[in-house]
Amino acid sequence: MHPTSSQLTAVVFDWAGTIIDFGSCAPMGAFVRLFEQFGVQISIAEARGPMGMAKWDHIQALGRLPRIAAQWQARHGRPFTDADADHLYDVFTPMNAAVVPDHAGFIPGALATVDALRARGLKIGSTTGYNRPIMEVVTPIAARGGYVPDNLVCAGDLAAGRPSPLMMYRTFADLGVWPPHTVVKVDDTGVGLEEGRHAGTWAVGLAISGNANGLTLAEWQALDEAQQQARRQAATAALQAAGAHYVIDSVAELLPVIDDIQARLLRGERPEGQSVQPT
Incomplete structure (x- = not known):
């Protein structure tokens, strides 16, 4: 692929708090x-x-x-x-x-979002702070539920984990995608977003479904609107401070963000803020 490509190639998801385990519990x-x-x-x-x-x-x-x-x-x-x-x-x-x-249940909307991304021709990558022994328990459960990403890079696979970009670099190689600005990293933690930013990708933070909020779905739904908004604002601020280009509640809201990123790429915008000529 030409290094000035303006078409998205992949979305790389974290696991707990992003695809499974609402609240990262x-x-x-x-x-x-x-x-x-x-x-x-x-x-x-x-x-x-x-x-x-x-x-x-x-x-x-x-x-x-x-x-x-x-x-x-x-x-x-x-x-x-x-x-x-x-x-x-x-x-x-x-x-x-x-x-x-x-705690391996899917976050509402996760599977439908992944299916929609695949229908657009995007590859689905995954990185995690879990190590291989833990993921050997998680991945068969996820697969039975219908989620099998195109790769998996675990903590401990490489010399350094998050917030270094090494797991993302391995993901680029596994998926055969580049340049980094054609990739979107989706994560519920600051270091996971930094992992994407350090690798040169777009970064989308999840304010409600993961660690930044830290409540189960039932606990979140039990809050009144004012309580929810206060927690949303606090989580959003923390994820923006970590470098998120976008912050949404959960992966269920991801598709409009993908549309916006694709439009920005076509205008010549890049994650680091520089403008280049569209191809």
Whole structure:
């Protein structure tokens, strides 16, 4: 494909909070129980903070938070180390894998959106902060439900995960798509959006279905309109700060955004803001 192409080639989705698991709930209880097992209390809000990172990086980031680090020092008589992160990660993986089937339902509209994108000739890529052992549980469940993306790149597959662009680079190679401005990254986390931006793609943030909101579908629907709008505004601001070109509630609202991005490409616009001559 010519490097000045003005036609979209692919959409790359995150998994939890984007395609499955409204609220991105599967990892949260596992992180809380993990640290409890080692005598340290963490909150759901703290657990959500580094969401989207590779899970080892996530554990390390939690262990470095001052409140958590102080508890670790008091409980274990020494600072939290990378060796501790290694040990907790080994405990976490089967713990998380055990709960993901309970949170593997599709986000409303996800399958219809993917089908519509495929009908337009777009390839469907996927990257995730989950590692391979966890995704070996998730992908068969998703496949039985009708979702089989054209590739999968997991945390731990490459030398660095999010927010580096390496998983996106692998996705470009897997799908055979380029240049990056013909690709759209869709994610519910800041580091997932940064992954796309660093790779040179368009970035679409999801304010309600994922980690930025952090509520199940039932919890979200139970809020009144004012409460919903307040949470939407807070999540939108956080995702925009991470570099989102667009922020929508969920993938159910993605198609008009894809139309707009395609129109912008034809006008010569690019994700980084520069203008080029249309081809």
